[in-house]
Amino acid sequence: MPEAALRDLARSLEHASAPPARAVPVLHALRPVVPGGLRPGSAVGLDGPGAASLALALVAGVSRHGGADGEGGWCGIVGVPSFGVVAAAGMGAEPERLLLVDDPGDRWPDVVAALAEAVELVLLCPPERPGAAAVRRLSALARKHGCVLTLTGPFARDWPGVRLRLRLDAVAWEGVGDGHGRLRGRRARVVAEGRDAPGRGRRADLWLPAADGGVRPAEPVRPPLEIVPPAAVRDGAPVHTRRDGAPAAVRALPAQAMDPAHAGGKGIA
Amino acid sequence: MTRVLAVWCPDWPVTAVGVDAGTAGAAVVQGRIAACSAAARAEGVRRGQKLRDAQRRCPGLVVRERDTDAEGRLFEAVVEAVAELAPRVEVVRPGLCAIAARGPARFYGGEEALRVLVQDTVVEAGHDCGSGIADGLFAAELAARAGQGGVVVPEGGAAAFLAPYPLSVLDRPELADLLARLGVRTLGAFADLPSGHVAGRFGTDGALAHRLARGEEPRPIAPVRAAADLSVRAAFDPPAEHAEQVVFAAKRLADELHAGLAAGGLSCVRLEVEAGFADGHVLRRLWRHDGRLSSLAVAERVRWQLSAWRDGRPAAGTDPEGIEAPAEEEAVWGGVTWLELAPDQLVPDGGRQEALWGRTAVTDRIARAADRIQGLLGHGAITRPVLAGGRGPGEQVVRVPVGDLPPANLPDGPWPGRLTAPAPAVVPVAAPEARLLDADGEPVVVSARCAVSAPPAALLVGGRPAAVTGWTGPWPADERWWDPEKARRRARFQVVTETGAAYLLAVEHGHWHVEATYD
Structure with a gap:
């Protein structure tokens, strides 16, 4: 084979196998679960409670990275009329770079195909069980143009070839009491599973959303401390003596009152 | 000098919102009186007053929001009546139109005869008006407002006619204020100033006002002559069977039309779309638009027009798509043979923002994708959100179809009782019903004083x-309590359940709804 032809072949192979230029960006707080960003052209599945917030966070991550000249950072949202635009803006999304198609009806594959060529991320809630032909066509288009397909809704699990699944675990809203306060944020553990997060997957504790509407890493829950008189310390309980020899004035609460993940932890801070 | 006949309908903004001259009424814009009826004026209501002051002077004042669309729409009746007598009517603004008087005056036997005839015709059409003839539009407008239903100012007498008027009629408050401090209080005194000095001191605009005050014309009357030249037309051979073909052609025509308008420094606020069919039927519709009609918006209007035609026919099986009709149904009218777009109401292009996409410029790729989706689902199917003011999570977002300008007058202001961050992630379009029960299984009730049962x-x-x-x-939200039709009284709750879900509930008239979910 002539050398020039070989070089051409090598170049075309290189071109075909190399992933498109750069990863699709995610919010800073999501980097522990999606290191480096989303793989262009891949499909991401969201389900379970909290899928809507995760969708907003992914859209915000893409949208906030666009340039001022309109290059990049566009997101298409198909079939999600209840998309919380204000919440997305709170997480950092630019509303003017969102394209909403609230009611695509049965033309949703055509709508997604049109958007996949132009935007970096399409959030799709399929209104019906996706057919194999539509999935093949849209996956191929997404790969070709480096667009991330994010699936949500009841049929998200039926989409074959999803490389990354995100869900929320151990959620707890904070700020609301019994007739007073207001919602200030939610502690949640984001779990990433699938081929792009091999093994047991990746986990991160986040405020999703935080008190100002953003997404922020959450500090691990520390066992609450309680002030006790020295006499109340049980025999045999681990007591750290102070430098001057006097017994400690605090002790950790009993283990069952703590978060199970940290019950075996350090004890006294 | 051209002789101009002006037809002036008094207090047009008030008439347009359905208040007659005998009733004390006013049209308001942002809490200030934009126009008031004669009866209200007799009570001491003035233009520019605060609504509160006006209502103090005239407690029975009928107040309506000003509706500029209705003004333009209703004025068409007046223009049509005048056009019956003399063609080429110039609409100066809704409430005032003008024709060149010289020809018609000769035809109808004198200027006074023409003036009375025009006035009678408009009054017969159902609108009170004054008509006046003078040299130039400015003097003609004042002549129409003078006396009982207008006067005829003889040729060359405009300067003398204008002399006693105060400077406020020039509609240039800053100039009038400055001149008043210089001791110049009437148009006559202003006209006596040497024109070179006026131009030197007050610039172009001052020189223009000076020309007006001297009874000279700032510009000749401009009837809508350009319309025929700027209209664009496409023929279909063989006749277009599918609406899609026509819509695509319409988009191209609209681009041509815009290029022609832009070259003339004009923009069009009303567009006439005509479609001709093979058997000679012609569909003609006028479309009005607030801003400049983008080519996509024009194409969409052509689509509406064609689908309206299909809906209007007594065809047996009209499919809901309304567009792709079977060939045998098309045979009734034989398909579209030509399409013409004619700009009908031209205004000088005041330099509107050219980027139709708001702040962020749009790339060709995005525009192409949006184009395809609009071709599939219609103009309003793909939108961009714009954040606006409001209390509830759903009220804070306005969805603007891609290609349209965002609405200009978005509500703004402090929103006491606005929901605090974080905002809910799921905002359903129609709030689903919910029930909130207390420990005994009874529905929770919120009293008028916001006490929870x-x-x-x-x-x-x-x-x-x-x-x-x-x-x-x-959290009570008592909105628009002053307007019985739009008033809403709600109380909002945030509720967290054992499943870890958080809801924003609203109770209205005893019914609970899930306004949004903090998913």
Whole structure:
């Protein structure tokens, strides 16, 4: 084979196998679960409670990275009329770079195909069980143009070839009491599973959303401390003596009152 | 000098909102009187007054929001009546139109005869008006407002006619204020100033005002002559069977039309779309638009027009798509043979923002994708959100179809009782019903004084009960209480259930709804 032809072949192979230029960006707080960003052209599945917030966070991550000249950072949202635009803006999304198609009806594959060529991320809630032909066509288009397909809704699990699944675990809203306060944020553990997060997957504790509407890493829950008189310390309980020899004035609460993940932890801070 | 006949309908903004001259009424814009009826003026209501002051002087004042669309629409009746007598009517603004008087005056036997005839015709059409003839539009307008139903100012007498008027009629408050401090209080005194000095001191605009005051014309009357030249037309051979073909052609025509308008420094606020069919039928519709019609918007209007035609026919099986009709149905009219777009109401292009996409410029790729989706689903199917003011999570977002300008007058201001961050992630379009029960299984009731009957214990959404672990509220929202038709009185709650879900509930008239979910 002539050398020039070989070089051409090598170049075309290189071109075909190399992933498109750069990863699709995610919010800073999501980097522990999606290191480096989303793989262009891949499909991401969201389900379970909290899928809507995760969708907003992914859209915000893409949208906030666009340039001022309109290059990049566009997101298409198909079939999600209840998309919380204000919440997305709170997480950092630019509303003017969102394209909403609230009611695509049965033309949703055509709508997604049109958007996949132009935007970096399409959030799709399929209104019906996706057919194999539509999935093949849209996956191929997404790969070709480096667009991330994010699936949500009841049929998200039926989409074959999803490389990354995100869900929320151990959620707890904070700020609301019994007739007073207001919602200030939610502690949640984001779990990433699938081929792009091999093994047991990746986990991160986040405020999703935080008190100002953003997404922020959450500090691990520390066992609450309680002030006790020295006499109340049980025999045999681990007591750290102070430098001057006097017994400690605090002790950790009993283990069952703590978060199970940290019950075996350090004890006294 | 051209002789101009002006037809002036008094207090047109008030007439347009359905208040007659005998009733004390006013049209308001942002809490200030934009126009008031004669009866209200007799009570001391003035233009520019605060609504509160006006209502103090005239407690029975009928107040309506100003509706510029209605003004333009209703004025068409007046213009049509005048056009019966003399063609080429120039609409100066809704409420004032003008024709060149010389020809018609000769035809109808004198200027006074023409003036009375025009006035009678418009009054017969159902609108009170004054008509006046003078040299130039400015003097003609004042002549129409003078006396009982207008006067004829003889040729060359404009300067003398204008002399006693105060400077406020020039509609240049800053100039009038400055001149008043210089001791110049009437148009006559202003006209006596040497024109070179006026131009040197007050610039172009001052020189223009000076020309007006001297009874000279700032510009000749400009009837809508350019319309015929700027209209664009496409023929279909063979006749277009599908609306899609016509819509595509319309988009191209609209681009041509815009290029022609831009070259003339004009923009068009009303567009006439004509479609001709093979058997000679012609569909003609006028479309009005607030801003400049983008080519996509024009194409969409052509689509509406064609689908309206299909809906209007007594055809047996009209499909809901309304567009792709079977060939045998098309045979009734034989398909579209030509399409013409004619700009009908031209205004000088005041330099509107050219980027139709708001702040962020749009790339060709995005525009192409949006184009395809609009071709599939219609103009309004793909939108861009714009954040606006409002209290509830759904009220804070306005969805603007891609290609349209965002609405200019978005509500702004402090929103006491606005929901605080974080905002809910799921905002359903139609709030689903919910039930909030207390420990005894009775519905939780919120009294008029915002007292909660019992702490909520269980929430039922879609039939599934969940125990309430935390709740807060009520946060009352009493909106538009001054308008009985639009008034809404709600109380909002945030509720967290045992499943870890958080809801924004609203109770209105005793019914609970899930306004949004903090998913």
